[in-house]
Amino acid sequence: MLKRKIALFKLLGFTVSLDVSWGIILFLVVWSLAKGFFPSYFPGLGMQTYWWMGVIGAIGLFVSIIIHEFSHALIARKYGMKIKGITLFIFGGVAEMQDEPSTPKSEFLMAIAGPIASFTLSILFGGLAQVAETMKFSLPVIAILSYLSMINLLVAVFNLIPAFPTDGGRVLRSLLWWIKGDIHWATQLASRISLMFAVVIIFMGFMHMIGGNAIGGLWWILIGSFLFFAANASYQRLLIKESFEGKTVRHFMNTTPVTVPFDITLQAFVDRYLYHYHYKMFPVVKGGKISGLITVQLLKQHTHEEWKHLFVGQVMEEPNPSNSIASNTPIDDALNRMNESGYTRILVVEDDRIIGILTLKDLLEYIALKMELETIP
Secondary structure, three states, X not given: OOOOEEEEEEEOOEEEEEEOOHHHHHXXXXXXXXXXXXXXXXXXXXXXXXXXXXXXXXXXXXXXXXHHHHHHHHHHHHOOOXXXXXXXXXXXEEEEEOOOOOOHHHHHHHHHHHHHHHHXXXXXXXXXXXXXXXXXXXXXXXXXXXXXXXXXXXXXXXXOOOOOOOHHHHHHHHHHHHXXXXXXXXXXXXXXXXXXXXXXXXXXXXXXXXXXXXXXXHHHHHHHHHHHHHHHHHHHHHHHHHHOOOOEHHHHOEOOOOOEEOOOEHHHHHHHHHHHHOOOEEEEEEOXXXXXXXXXXXXXXXXXXXXXXXXXXXXXXXXXXXXXXXOOOEHHHHHHHHHHHOOOEEEEEEOOEEEEEEEHHXXXXXXXXXXXXXXXX
């Protein structure tokens, strides 16, 4: 889901992005505020006023979620955890951590920072609403401040539900981790508890739908489904991290990669290599040294007629940090590199010579075997 995002701005070293799914929740929030919440609790205003209140209320929610996630990110950075950025998506927001917490204390403080920020915002907006009412401000101003106080309280309470990987689930895992000193056991137990919560939430959604509240029930089902899959994914990420602990690219690379000569035509490359081995990327060598790589994407930039006279060395991509890597690089870093570059095959290069190739397929097969043997029973 978080792949389809648009960078909005950068603040305090963190890039804030918007997932395309946020458009769905933004419309629903504005619509529900303008057509439901504000007319019900603050009657007597015009429809145009309600729509403007809905837009401002949604913007206030938007800012509140950013503050919530920034609280996580700042504490995480203080304890040495890498945060790639902050992304707003259909279920709220997420601080994209590249590292797991190293201690129960760091996880607890990082996790609890978000709900504390939301509770603080709730108190702040509630106080401002009281001041606005005392000073006889207009009803729309009082209504918006009251809504922001209420919604931040709900955000704080929801995030404290012990359903991993929500804030409450991470607080639960940090306590379990602290009690036994075993993050694997803590994650497994926290994930099991989260799965039970998710099933209960999905069941409640179906009950709402049966009771006639189709839209509300659908939201419960969506949230429960999200928690269900997120809990499984979080446990699996830990297994992956443990599986690759202490391992480098050298442990998983293919030491006998198929290489392509620098001076053959594209047509010869297609006939002798592409159709024979079915890989989408091949290392290109010249005089025993690595020159670059040739991919299907690069090939498709030229016509079939050009294939007959263009040489591989003329269209190849030169080695660079996104397509090549050292053999002593940790596998976690290699996976991050693949994720960022989009490459599923990376050259392993030392002293201008190719000594291997790392493929996502090999890593996934290894991970799949670990998942089969160690997944949550």
